[in-house]
Amino acid sequence: MDAALKIITLLPWTDWLALSWFFAAWVAYALFARHRGQTEMTVLGVTNQLRRQWMLQTTHRDVRVIDGIVIQSLSSSPSFFASTTILIIGGLLAVLGTSEKATELVAEIPFAARTSVLVFDLKVLVLTGVFVFAFFRFTWSLRQYTFGALMIASAPDFRVFERGEASRDDFAERAGRVVGLAAETFNDGLRAYYMAFALIGWFFSPxxxxxxxxxVIWVLYTREFRSEVLEVLRS
Incomplete structure (x- = not known):
């Protein structure tokens, strides 16, 4: 009880309010985007339709080398971000080892909040947690792309589909969904990166x-629901 009270009193109520708003906005927007995407065309929703169409075209091809190349190209993005995230996490953990010097450096920045070393460490830990979450999403996206590649590699010969021994629509639906889930998971990781930029503002003031x-929530909304590329994809 005393430890919990000490943690609560560690930060002013304005900081707790800003932190609660941060996580509430992040979770609420993620749920909103997922629910709204079922009734309204978003960037992810439109591209998921293209992924299904791509998998349908795969069933017509005798040689599917191009599909393997595309899958490899798509999986390179989460692989790059996962590697980058590891470096960021390592850098943030290194900052924890030099908290006193880092606190002095931040204090010299105009308009930056003056805080104790313990509060500074707490802020760095929260920022580290956001990137840890992003790392798990990126690596899971990478694995899902691998599953998609396996489905393409194990797909029946195009003559089997032509003879009606296998359903093109069924394969396209399942394979397209797997690749779509990989894209959605990658999008979760990217969203965490965006939210990390908002978290940097905590070092200045609540x-x-x-x-x-x-x-950041507004930027995410406009890019997913009101962007120019969405209009082009929908046309």
Whole structure:
């Protein structure tokens, strides 16, 4: 009980409010995007339709080398981000080892909040946690792309589909869904990167943290629901 009270009193109520707003906005937007994507065309929803169409075209091909190349190209993005995230996490853990110097450096930045070393460490730990979450999403996306590659490699010969011994629509639906899930998981990791930028505002002030959180959510919304590329994909 005393330990919990000490943790609660560690930060002012404004910091707790900004932190609660950050996580609430992140989770709420993720749920909103997933639910809204079922009734309205988003970037992810439109590209998922293209993935199903791609898998349907795969059933017509005798040689599927091009499909393997595309899968490998798609999986390179989560692989790159996973490797980059490991470096970021390592850098943040290194900052924890030099908290006093880092706190002094931040204190010299104009408009930055003056905090104790313990509070600074807490902020770095929360930021590290966001990147750990991103790392798990990127690596899971990478594995899902591998599953998609296995489905393409194990697909029946195109003559089997032509004879009606296997359903083209069934294969396209299952394979397209697997690749689509990989893309959705990768999108979760990218969203965590965006939210990490909002979290940086916490080192300046709770108000900057809250404002940046709202700004990042707005950027995510416009890119997923109101972007120019979405209009092109839908046309």
């Amino acid at each position: 108000l900057a943290f809250a404002v940046l959180t709202a700004g």
